Structures are given as structure tokens and as C-alpha cells.
Amino acid sequence: MTPDVTGLEKLKTLLDQALGKCDGPACLLTGYLANADQGRCLLAFAEQARDSGKLAGWYLDPVFGDDAEGVYVDPAIVGFFCETALPAANCVLPNRFELSKLAGVDVPDVESAVAAARALIARGPEMVLATSVPAPGGRLANVLVTEAESRAAFVEQRPLRAKGTGDMLSAAFVGAMTAGVVPSDALQLAVDLVSETASDASVRDLRELDPIKSLNKLGFVSAGLRNSTYIAQLERNPTK
Structure with a gap:
């Protein structure tokens, strides 16, 4: 069975309609992409909305893999996230696996997650929220990182x-x-x-x-x- 994929014209129309319903500057959260062309459409929309003062921030959730399944999307999508979308986003929200791939380093713990997040920040975004990072006591950490500060919130597995x-x-x-x-x-x-x-x-x-x-x-x-x-x-x- 072939899944339905939203076409680029329809995607742009939906984005324009959503933005038109906002009273003021809006935040854009993007996640799973069916293909890299959808990503480029989102990027063009974000840049246009930002230039017109209608975008308060682009929050990029680079959905492409996890520890259980590895990379589960077309490699072209991973390339789009890493090379094109990441520098343009205000905030990136990867899981531990995605953070490791984007930064090109191992991320076994909170300290390494902070370092990897700062490597991403050096490439453009102002903030990174890394999720599902291993922490002591069998817990998982969600780590919020800026250029100057970091903070972790822990949950039990x-x-x-x-x-x-x-x-x-x-x-x-x-x-x-x-x-x-x-x-x-x-x-x-x-x-x-x-x-x-x-x-x-x-x-x-x-x-x-x-x-x-x-x-x-x-x-x-x-x-x-x-x-x-x-x-x-x-x-x-x-x-x-």
C-alpha cells in the first residue's frame, strides 16, 4: 500500500492558511518529512514568514531515526536536516540518536549531549532540546542547551x-x-x-x-x- 504524501502546493496552501489565522507572529514546529522536497518547501515558507515579521521562531524536530531502528527515512532527508534546515532553525529538538548523527559524535550521557548540542548551536540555532539522553540511575534526561547555559529534566524509564x-x-x-x-x-x-x-x-x-x-x-x-x-x-x- 502506497502512503498518501501531501503535495508541495497543498502543503504551501495549508501553511499559508494556518499562518493567516494567527493574530500575531507564530512559532513553526516541523517534524517528520515524507521527502526532502517537503523540507525545502517548509524552509522557503519559514524564510518568507520570518522576513515579513510573521514568524517568531522555527522549531525543528529532525525526525529521522532512533536507537531502536536506526535511520528510518531516505538519506536525502537526513542531509536536508543536517546541511540546510539546521542552520536556519531557531531551535532544534533531536533525540539522542539524532543528536549524535547531526553532531557526528557519540552521545552516551548528559555531558556529551551538552557538548554535541553546542556544536549544533555553532552552526546556527540558538537553542537545542535533546531528548532521551541516558542518565545515572536508569533515568533519561531531556537537556536544554544554549550557548551559555544548560539545564536537564529527568524522567524514569x-x-x-x-x-x-x-x-x-x-x-x-x-x-x-x-x-x-x-x-x-x-x-x-x-x-x-x-x-x-x-x-x-x-x-x-x-x-x-x-x-x-x-x-x-x-x-x-x-x-x-x-x-x-x-x-x-x-x-x-x-x-x-
């Missing part, structure tokens, strides 16, 4: 059949950033949400994540808007 925790983390982080949350708090907020959702899916042995339940439990409305009480708690206790 757990058996999980459901997929999509990385996508959810990227979306939650970008959503919080768009709402005006500072990066360190946006990281913790996103990690808390994904950790709660993954824990629930593990306990119930779900095949699909149930983020709405976690949004409600953590005090968010189902539309995904941030709860001011929860954010205030993070601001009072940023090392939560």
Missing part, C-alpha cells in the same frame, strides 16, 4: 507500548514557549506533562497516549492552554 512521547514533548515545549513561558520552565512543564502521560499509558498498557487526561490532572484545560496557577508554581520553584 518505564515499559511503554505507546509511541509519540517525543512528538508530545516537542509540541508541549513549543506551546509553552509560544505562550511566553521562559525556556527552563517550558522544559519542566513539557517534561511533567509527558511523564504523567507516559506513566498513565504504562500503567494502563495503552497503545495510544492519552494526553487529555494528563492535561486535566495537571490543571490544564483540554484546549492545551497553560494554567496560570501551575506556571506560577514553576516560577516560584524553578528547580521542581
Whole structure:
């Protein structure tokens, strides 16, 4: 069965329509690409929106592989991410495997993840959020890195059949950033949400994540808007 692939004209139309619905400058989060041509279409859109003052930031999730499966896309897509998209993005959100490939170095721990992220920052982006980095005690770290600072938020590893925790983390982080949350708090907020959702899916042995339940439990409305009480708690206790 041949999968449906969104054509470039339709993709551009959808992007223009989405941007037209925004009241002010918008953030763009991009992830899986069916082909490198889609990536070039997204890049042209991002550059045009940025030049017109309509783009607040491009958040690039370079979806091309993981530790379990290796690279699972056309090598041309990996080349696009590494050579073309990365220098143009404001923030890059790779998993540990993708970070290692993009930086060309091993990433066995948090310290090496910070060094690899800074190597990417030297090529263009202002910030890197690296996910699923091995940490002491069998935990995983999500590491937020800028040129001057780094911060890690840790989660426990757990058996999980459901997929999509990385996508959810990227979306939650970008959503919080768009709402005006500072990066360190946006990281913790996103990690808390994904950790709660993954824990629930593990306990119930779900095949699909149930983020709405976690949004409600953590005090968010189902539309995904941030709860001011929860954010205030993070601001009072940023090392939560």
C-alpha cells in the first residue's frame, strides 16, 4: 500500500492558511518529512514568514531515526536536516540518536549531549532540546542547551507500548514557549506533562497516549492552554 504524501502546493496552501489565522507572529514546529522536497518547501515558507515579521521562531524536530531502528527515512532527508534546515532553525529538538548523527559524535550521557548540542548551536540555532539522553540511575534526561547555559529534566524509564512521547514533548515545549513561558520552565512543564502521560499509558498498557487526561490532572484545560496557577508554581520553584 502506497502512503498518501501531501503535495508541495497543498502543503504551501495549508501553511499559508494556518499562518493567516494567527493574530500575531507564530512559532513553526516541523517534524517528520515524507521527502526532502517537503523540507525545502517548509524552509522557503519559514524564510518568507520570518522576513515579513510573521514568524517568531522555527522549531525543528529532525525526525529521522532512533536507537531502536536506526535511520528510518531516505538519506536525502537526513542531509536536508543536517546541511540546510539546521542552520536556519531557531531551535532544534533531536533525540539522542539524532543528536549524535547531526553532531557526528557519540552521545552516551548528559555531558556529551551538552557538548554535541553546542556544536549544533555553532552552526546556527540558538537553542537545542535533546531528548532521551541516558542518565545515572536508569533515568533519561531531556537537556536544554544554549550557548551559555544548560539545564536537564529527568524522567524514569518505564515499559511503554505507546509511541509519540517525543512528538508530545516537542509540541508541549513549543506551546509553552509560544505562550511566553521562559525556556527552563517550558522544559519542566513539557517534561511533567509527558511523564504523567507516559506513566498513565504504562500503567494502563495503552497503545495510544492519552494526553487529555494528563492535561486535566495537571490543571490544564483540554484546549492545551497553560494554567496560570501551575506556571506560577514553576516560577516560584524553578528547580521542581
